[in-house]
Amino acid sequence: MARALLVHGATFLVLLMLNFALPRMLPGDPIQAMQDRGSASFVTSDKARAELRAYYGLDDSVVDQFGHYAANLLQGDLGISIRYQAPVLDVIGERLPWTLLLLGTGFLLAAVVGVVAGIHSGWRRGRRSDRTLLALLIGVRNFPPFFVGSLLLLVFSVQLGWFPLAGASTPFGVFGPLQRIADVLWHLVLPSITVALSVVGTQYLLMRNSMVGELGDPYVLLGRAKGVPERRLKYRYAARNALLPVLTLTSFQVGAAINLVVFVETVFAYPGLGRLIFDAAASRDYPVLSGAALVLTLMVLVVSVLLDFVYPRLDPRTREAR
């Protein structure tokens, strides 16, 4: 447990440093980028530009900048977004719920389908239905998420018109609370299916392998011998045990899902953190870029700490092993 916390702490520190250093290595400086974009934030006066550089501490030494960054961070201050002219924490706070909603729904869908298919496949391993599922889900896993997303958008939103083209809710819509929920869910369908399609293959393979492993255990044979009904043996005995290792590996999956979030949110113009990272990279908005990456990593670490904590409670065998 202590070791795990140490690793999580070290990961966070490394990330802090990377988050600080990498955006500052980007070519051009933000003030330059503001000029390039020629937007509402365009600053013409040389004096005003110098004041901006001083304000953002761009002329200080790197060590000073990092110290400043870490100190502010501890107070929940991630700086001011250059593009949005608002505190980074607010910008991120606005986007985070959408990402959580998208990832949560996608994962839930994938877990249900993947686990059920994995139980079935493992139980009937080597048979026709197992092989079909195996081929299908390994195949699905290989489609790039941005391609899947584009296709879904194309077919279901553009051609058929069943779902909206972009965003997470209808802008300027005046609805009652129930209609608002329906509107959000309606916008969520395609993005979350894209997430689910990209994750489901891995969930399925993990569950199938774990299930096959369980079926080799003597307790299954004993259950058979004493006449436990097949259904009960399959779900109550084998599947329950097989589910545990799959759960541990979920934290790795959440880490990989961050890749997904950037692609999926960009395709569907979904207002989450992934889209924010993409926009921030394009407009060289350093504070937002490092803040968003930090929050995403923090999310992964939190999930992994939670699982470390929950797992021994779910599986007494690992408690003894420690």
Added chain:
Amino acid sequence: MSSPAHGRAARALRLRGYGLAWAGGGMLIVLALVAIFAPLLAPHDPRAFDADPLLAPSWAHPMGTNSGGQDLFSQLVYGARDVLVVAPLAALFSVALGAGIGTLSALAGGRTDAFITRVVDVGLALPKLPLLILLAVAAGPSTISLVVSVGLLAWPVTARYVRAQALSLRRREHVLAARSFGGGPVYLARRHLLPALSSILVSGFVSIAALAVLLEAGLAFLGLGDPQRSSWGLTMNDALQYEDLFFGDSWLWWLLPPGAATTLAILGFTLLGVGLEPRLNPRVREHLT
């Protein structure tokens, strides 16, 4: 365990495994041929704006043109080059790095080992795409920077497997015997370690190559690739930037083919890996049946 039925099943599985490996390898060979003979296959310069925009497929333009009048078939053909340079190089770099660090960790033991293990844990937890985006923007969209950044992000998985394998191998008797006869570290690594690690290295190579294809295309798709080079991701990015894409048929030959080609390349590497695994790692054979 050695019943005829089991033998038959194992043989069938081996054949099926090879079938998958051949299928995957075949896809990659076709892509490689396309990449090598791109100048002969492509009827036009893929980046030249030399035709009418948004043409439907014809003999002159087998897959039509995009909104800038660039030939889409030529872009598809030249796109194979980028993928087949980046993916194997990134995978090779990453696997070599992971194998080196993993072996070092196992052989050094003690504090060095503990330290490297922590570094690997941290490396595994880092979010890849945000960092890759940062690296891509910081280092510029060149092939070399892409190879290096994917390699630097993907090595910890290989290192972890290699370390575990090397640790267990160190205590095996044939290795002990070789050491007692005075075999040096280089001899041991080459004669005993490398052959025992081959399955880990090959499957690591294949899965990182598949990841590299996805990330290369993905970065270009996000508009963070080199705009001067033809890549499938860039073609898709162009397509989605074009606002009226969906209100005609042009998506059929503009968006679909590069997406399918990317999928094919990823699938090629995956099938190669799945197909080779039972042969390289006998334990997997039992697991699959």
